[in-house]
Amino acid sequence: MTSENQALLERFQTGKKLGLARAISLVENERPGFEAFLHSVLETPRFAKRLGLTGPPGAGKSSLVAALTRAYRDQSEEVAVVAVDPTSPYSGGALLGDRIRMNDLATDPGVFIRSMATRGSLGGLATTTKEVLDLMDAFGFHRVLVETVGVGQTELEITGAADTVVVILVPESGDAIQAMKAGLMEIADIFVVNKADRPGADRLVKDLRLALHLREGKALKDVPAHHGVDLKRMGVPEEEAEPDKGGSGQPRWEIPVLQTVAQTGEGVRELLDAVADHRSFLELSGGLAARRKARAAGRVREVVERELRRVSWAHAGVQEILEKGVVEIGAGRETPYSLAADIIAELMGPGTK
Ligand SMILES: Nc1nc2c(ncn2[C@@H]2O[C@H](COP(=O)(O)OP(=O)(O)O)[C@@H](O)[C@H]2O)c(=O)[nH]1
Numbered sequence: 001m002t003s004e005n006q007a008l009l010e011r012f013q014t015g016k017k018l019g020l021a022r023a024i025s026l027v028e029n030e031r032p033g034f035e036a037f038l039h040s041v042l043e044t045p046r047f048a049k050r051l052g053l054t055g056p057p058g059a060g061k062s063s064l065v066a067a068l069t070r071a072y073r074d075q076s077e078e079v080a081v082v083a084v085d086p087t088s089p090y091s092g093g094a095l096l097g098d099r100i101r102m103n104d105l106a107t108d109p110g111v112f113i114r115s116m117a118t119r120g121s122l123g124g125l126a127t128t129t130k131e132v133l134d135l136m137d138a139f140g141f142h143r144v145l146v147e148t149v150g151v152g153q154t155e156l157e158i159t160g161a162a163d164t165v166v167v168i169l170v171p172e173s174g175d176a177i178q179a180m181k182a183g184l185m186e187i188a189d190i191f192v193v194n195k196a197d198r199p200g201a202d203r204l205v206k207d208l209r210l211a212l213h214l215r216e217g218k219a220l221k222d223v224p225a226h227h228g229v230d231l232k233r234m235g236v237p238e239e240e241a242e243p244d245k246g247g248s249g250q251p252r253w254e255i256p257v258l259q260t261v262a263q264t265g266e267g268v269r270e271l272l273d274a275v276a277d278h279r280s281f282l283e284l285s286g287g288l289a290a291r292r293k294a295r296a297a298g299r300v301r302e303v304v305e306r307e308l309r310r311v312s313w314a315h316a317g318v319q320e321i322l323e324k325g326v327v328e329i330g331a332g333r334e335t336p337y338s339l340a341a342d343i344i345a346e347l348m349g350p351g352t353k
């Protein structure tokens with residue numbers, strides 16, 4: 001590790017907020033040594049309670065994050081927030097949302113807020129959001145809240161980053177059928193209908209409850225309970241997937257549908273309780289350990305894939321094969337497939353073709 005990163009590590013480990021901020025920049029910009037830095041801080045596992053909030057723009061995610069943060073601060077818990085949302089009222093660590101009056105949080109030493117741009121990533125998280133969450137966790141925050149841009153299908157990635165996912169909808173954001181089609185039923189551990197002061201909120205709550213009910217009935221009828229299709233497991237090998245929520249003998253989680261008015265704080269207590277209940281459920285059912293395992297496996301895969309990609313294209317032999325090969329493709333003597341096979345053989349050694 002460079003002496004610069006070493007000095008940063010010391011500041012980080014002695015709990016200096018500036019050290020955390022700089023560490024985040026190091027990781028976010030993937031500057032030299034960022035992986036070694038992450039390795040050092042993750043050697044001591046810590047377990048912040050990770051809460052994800054997602055939903056369409058303007059649903060009140062930031063307002064609810066602020067309300068939840070205040071509530072956790074009232075319980076003397078330290079809170080870190082990541083907002084992956086270019087339109088969020090946080091900017092460069094400063095809070096600009098005077099409407100939501102978050103300035104009290106900005107100056108609270110028990111709160112750390114960071115916003116991240118998505119940089120074209122499609123999963124709803126910025127490319128290094130998960131690493132930033134890990135840093136906040138390793139720094140020692142009790143709670144880590146992550147607000148993600150919810151646009152269509154893009155919020156799915158949050159399930160891999162949070163222990164509990166809250167999906168926030170508003171009367172204006174469409175009906176329960178749309179929520180179902182967007183896959184929100186699969187990612188939500190808790191539904192919140194915010195802006196409950198607006199017309200249509202009761203209706204949406206009722207429809208969401210009905211849709212959840214129907215979905216559950218259908219899932220139990222059509223497929224064996226332990227093989228239900230679950231988006232959370234997509235891309236996760238069977239043995240790493242969490243135990244089925246609907247399996248017989250297993251504790252079950254009924255997704256609550258709550259109403260809030262973020263600005264007045266109405267319903268925030270109930271949301272806090274639901275988050276705590278979900279936590280207890282995860283601990284009792286073994287789901288928490290399973291989620292952490294799946295998260296760790298996913299992270300290992302990402303690092304391996306990133307490293308393989310880097311090593312592959314930096315390999316001199318591979319470069320040569322590619323440069324020569326593209327000419328052969330043009331002449332009809334090779335195809336992209338035969339060339340790819342040659343490259344893989346070059347990387348993996350003889351006998352792998
Ligand atoms: N009427 C009403 N407005 C709200 C409520 N919660 C948030 N808002 C307003 O909705 C707008 C968007 O809120 P924001 O928290 O930035 O939403 P985000 O884009 O999901 O983060 C802001 O003007 C808020 O003041 C609510 O419960 N009722």
Ligand SMILES: [Mg+2]
Pocket residue numbers: 061062063083085087088089147
């Ligand atoms: Mg926001």
